[in-house]
Amino acid sequence: MSGENEIRQFEYKAEMKQLLNLIVHSLYTHPEVFLRELVSNASDALSKVRFLMLTDKNIIDPDKPLEIRIDVDNKQQTFSIEDNGIGMTDDELVNNIGTIARSGTLEFLKSMQGNQKLFDEALIGRFGVGFYSVFMVADEVTVETRHARADSKGFRWRSTGEGAFTIEEIEKKTRGTRIYFKLKDTAKEFSLDYKVKDIINKYSNFADFPILLDNEKVNKVTALWHRKTNEIKESEANDFYKFITNDFDDPLGFLHLSIEGNVNFKALIFIPSQAPLDIYRIEDQKSLNLYANKVLIQADARELLPDYLKFVKGVVDTTDLPLNVSREVTQSSPAMARINNILTSEILAFLEKWAQNEKDKYRAFYGHFSRFLKAGITMDFKSRDKIINLLRFESTALAPGEWTTLKEYTGRIKPFQKDIYYLAGQKRDTLEKNPNLEYFRKHEVEVLFLTDPVDAFVVPAIADYDGKKIVSIEKKEIGLFPEDKIERPEDNLSKSLIGLFKDVLKDRVENVVISKRLVESPVTLVTGKDGADPQMERMMELMNRGFVRPKKIMEVNMEHPLIKNLAQVYMASNANPLLGSCILQLYDGALLLEGDLPTSADFVRRMTEIMEAATQK
Numbered sequence: 326m327s328g329e330n331e332i333r334q335f336e337y338k339a340e341m342k343q344l345l346n347l348i349v350h351s352l353y354t355h356p357e358v359f360l361r362e363l364v365s366n367a368s369d370a371l372s373k374v375r376f377l378m379l380t381d382k383n384i385i386d387p388d389k390p391l392e393i394r395i396d397v398d399n400k401q402q403t404f405s406i407e408d409n410g411i412g413m414t415d416d417e418l419v420n421n422i423g424t425i426a427r428s429g430t431l432e433f434l435k436s437m438q439g440n441q442k443l444f445d446e447a448l449i450g451r452f453g454v455g456f457y458s459v460f461m462v463a464d465e466v467t468v469e470t471r472h473a474r475a476d477s478k479g480f481r482w483r484s485t486g487e488g489a490f491t492i493e494e495i496e497k498k499t500r501g502t503r504i505y506f507k508l509k510d511t512a513k514e515f516s517l518d519y520k521v522k523d524i525i526n527k528y529s530n531f532a533d534f535p536i537l538l539d540n541e542k543v544n545k546v547t548a549l550w551h552r553k554t555n556e557i558k559e560s561e562a563n564d565f566y567k568f569i570t571n572d573f574d575d576p577l578g579f580l581h582l583s584i585e586g587n588v589n590f591k592a593l594i595f596i597p598s599q600a601p602l603d604i605y606r607i608e609d610q611k612s613l614n615l616y617a618n619k620v621l622i623q624a625d626a627r628e629l630l631p632d633y634l635k636f637v638k639g640v641v642d643t644t645d646l647p648l649n650v651s652r653e654v655t656q657s658s659p660a661m662a663r664i665n666n667i668l669t670s671e672i673l674a675f676l677e678k679w680a681q682n683e684k685d686k687y688r689a690f691y692g693h694f695s696r697f698l699k700a701g702i703t704m705d706f707k708s709r710d711k712i713i714n715l716l717r718f719e720s721t722a723l724a725p726g727e728w729t730t731l732k733e734y735t736g737r738i739k740p741f742q743k744d745i746y747y748l749a750g751q752k753r754d755t756l757e758k759n760p761n762l763e764y765f766r767k768h769e770v771e772v773l774f775l776t777d778p779v780d781a782f783v784v785p786a787i788a789d790y791d792g793k794k795i796v797s798i799e800k801k802e803i804g805l806f807p808e809d810k811i812e813r814p815e816d817n818l819s820k821s822l823i824g825l826f827k828d829v830l831k832d833r834v835e836n837v838v839i840s841k842r843l844v845e846s847p848v849t850l851v852t853g854k855d856g857a858d859p860q861m862e863r864m865m866e867l868m869n870r871g872f873v874r875p876k877k878i879m880e881v882n883m884e885h886p887l888i889k890n891l892a893q894v895y896m897a898s899n900a901n902p903l904l905g906s907c908i909l910q911l912y913d914g915a916l917l918l919e920g921d922l923p924t925s926a927d928f929v930r931r932m933t934e935i936m937e938a939a940t941q942k
């Protein structure tokens with residue numbers, strides 16, 4: 326019968342020939358991609374017939390389940406893929422499989438030639454070579470197709486991918502398209518069941534239609550994110566999460582989005598239960614996979630999220646991007662920027678909801694991922710305020726382990742208090758003993774404890790909140806509260822004693838001043854106008870070996886009994902060696918409290934001397 330039919334011969338256009346030549350003869354390192362392209366075409370064809378059936382009742386096989394069948398024969402080295410989708414008419418065969426859909430495709434691919442890596446990426450980056458990628462694995466390809474409408478005819482298309490193709494009419498009872506070929510020797514692995522299964526799992530596992538390989542269904546998971554939110558079971562979502570991340574643990578939670586409007590997309594976003602091991606390299610995190618119409622077009626699509634949110638995992642599926650589009654085009658697409666904006670605010674709002682209503686979850690989240698958020702404060706100006714509201718701190722007003730927000734802090738602020746105060750250091754225990762806290766305790770003014778080393782960078786970057794400056798209580802320039810603004814006249818004895826302190830400590834401190842804020846401790850060390858927190862300085866020392874810590878200012882509490890005693894000793898004899906020992910001991914003691922005393926040997930030796938003197942006779 327087919328012998329009676331006319332076989333029509335078609336010549337590819339010059340541009341098409343060049344494109345095919347490029348695909349066939351380049352040593353492409355990812356030939357497996359042909360399978361993804363064929364599956365995605367089949368899946369498209371199925372979507373189209375599904376749509377057509379909504380309005381047109383006159384369709385071949387209206388009740389057949391929509392599916393993709395792949396059959397491989399390792400002995401014969403053959404491969405076949407069949408769908409019962411929309412199929413193609415005679416004209417469509419000529420026009421769709423025989424021309425390049427998008428102008429610029431050839432130029433783009435040519436410009437990549439000579440750079441294997443870029444060329445590979447251009448193809449693997451979903452560039453529009455689609456169907457023709459099949460010529461990477463086959464010398465001759467046959468397509469048999471019949472359009473879904475009842476009055477259509479069947480056609481066979483055949484080509485060696487060189488210069489021409491043929492079309493003939495055939496007897497075909499079923500609707501849809503079957504593509505088959507003998508694999509090149511270099512590509513015979515694609516006739517192995519397990520190999521094909523692997524590739525489907527890698528690229529097409531979430532295709533919306535069943536894929537049957539030699540009669541066995543191989544794509545287990547459906548496109549969960551296309552369901553309604555309340556129809557996504559947590560257990561299914563968790564399985565999906567584990568599949569895409571290879572994580573063994575369930576995620577902390579997930580967020581499902583279905584956005585319509587300016588940009589259209591669905592997303593299933595997971596918050597893992599653990600931070601990645603190397604959290605400092607947040608730009609290396611594999612985050613969201615981008616689907617266009619249920620077909621994966623880009624794993625880890627960086628443009629979907631700002632770097633500091635890359636700790637989330639999941640998928641975004643949009644109808645606003647063509648499937649076969651280069652990475653470059655995707656990157657600069659306005660749709661991507663819009664999705665990025667919406668995802669950012671949705672994820673931050675989701676976390677805020679946890680922070681408000683699911684405190685335990687938020688605590689677990691914060692323990693692992695707070696540093697990502699903190700990085701966002703300096704990276705994302707638009708979302709800065711939302712991120713700041715997600716921050717949590719310990720404080721003098723709360724029991725250890727309890728957290729406050731800046732908002733709650735400002736709610737408790739004293740009427741005379743102009744600034745928000747903090748003290749940074751490694752451990753709350755040590756911070757509690759810091760003499761600089763005394764003044765604030767006396768006035769019942771709350772001070773935040775910043776115990777995460779990165780806070781020393783992050784909090785100064787906030788600068789102010791709710792019109793209030795955020796300041797370290799270790800800065801000398803700290804504003805005093807109004808009731809303390811009574812000037813006490815400095816007597817000559819105080820001045821002389823301070824002079825002695827300066828002489829003894831001249832290489833060690835920037836200055837010595839009379840303290841207006843110490844309550845219980847005899848002395849304290851504070852930072853000058855340009856100095857940083859001790860915590861910040863410690864970090865800088867770690868990062869930069871040449872870093873020299875700026876000298877501190879010592880404040881002396883003239884009301885303290887020990888200082889008063891020293892003044893008496895000084896009056897009796899300003900050459901008493903005990904004076905120098907005590908001053909050095911006070912200085913080392915202050916360093917010790919901050920955790921910065923380099924060696925305790927001198928400290929202990931001097932203490933012994935002082936005790937010896939004190940116990941004489």
Ligand code: ADP
Pocket residue numbers: 362366367370408410411412413421422426453454455456457501502648649
């Ligand atoms: P793209 O999929 O980007 O359009 P392809 O080269 O892969 O590029 O395919 C070209 C066209 O051929 C498709 O747009 C579609 O119209 C048609 N086509 C390919 N495969 C099928 C199929 N299995 N069923 C119906 N039409 C198909």
